[in-house]
Amino acid sequence: MIQTVSAMTTGGELLDHGVGWAALRLHEAVASHGDKEIKRMMDLWLKSPCVVKLGVHFDRNSVLTGSSPRFDMYGNEFGLGKALAVLSGYANKFDGRVTFYPGKEGGGSIDLGICLFPENMVAFESDEEFMSVVNQEFEI
Numbered sequence: 001m002i003q004t005v006s007a008m009t010t011g012g013e014l015l016d017h018g019v020g021w022a023a024l025r026l027h028e029a030v031a032s033h034g035d036k037e038i039k040r041m042m043d044l045w046l047k048s049p050c051v052v053k054l055g056v057h058f059d060r061n062s063v064l065t066g067s068s069p070r071f072d073m074y075g076n077e078f079g080l081g082k083a084l085a086v087l088s089g090y091a092n093k094f095d096g097r098v099t100f101y102p103g104k105e106g107g108g109s110i111d112l113g114i115c116l117f118p119e120n121m122v123a124f125e126s127d128e129e130f131m132s133v134v135n136q137e138f139e140i
Contacts, residue, residue, distance in 0.1 A: 005029040
């Protein structure tokens with residue numbers, strides 16, 4: 001079962017307040033999605049089960065992220081040694097999908113899986129302003 005939370009904003013608000021503000025809105029949405037809400041959604045699903053195809057049901061002009069900060073992706077060991085990377089497989093992939101995982105390095109780091117059509121990846125790689133931001137090292 002897939003559950004979602006959302007944080008809504010406008011382009012103007014994002015420009016006015018910045019990325020940190022947007023990240024805080026997402027954090028608040030995830031933090032408020034606790035046991036009570038999860039059980040409520042599960043009960044609803046049990047009454048009317050369905051299979052969700054993410055790429056069909058979400059607005060193409062929105063940002064959709066996936067995964068859960070509550071699950072230690074690198075903390076599991078299944079007898080093959082510790083994970084070198086976390087990959088989510090091919091299900092529910094579509095242009096613009098971003099999957100977040102708590103980072104392997106810990107300390108608040110984040111690993112991302114980003115799905116883009118080739119022409120969109122080329123556009124990002126060709127955007128000097130975008131590349132200057134994503135290639136920076138940030139102190140935490």
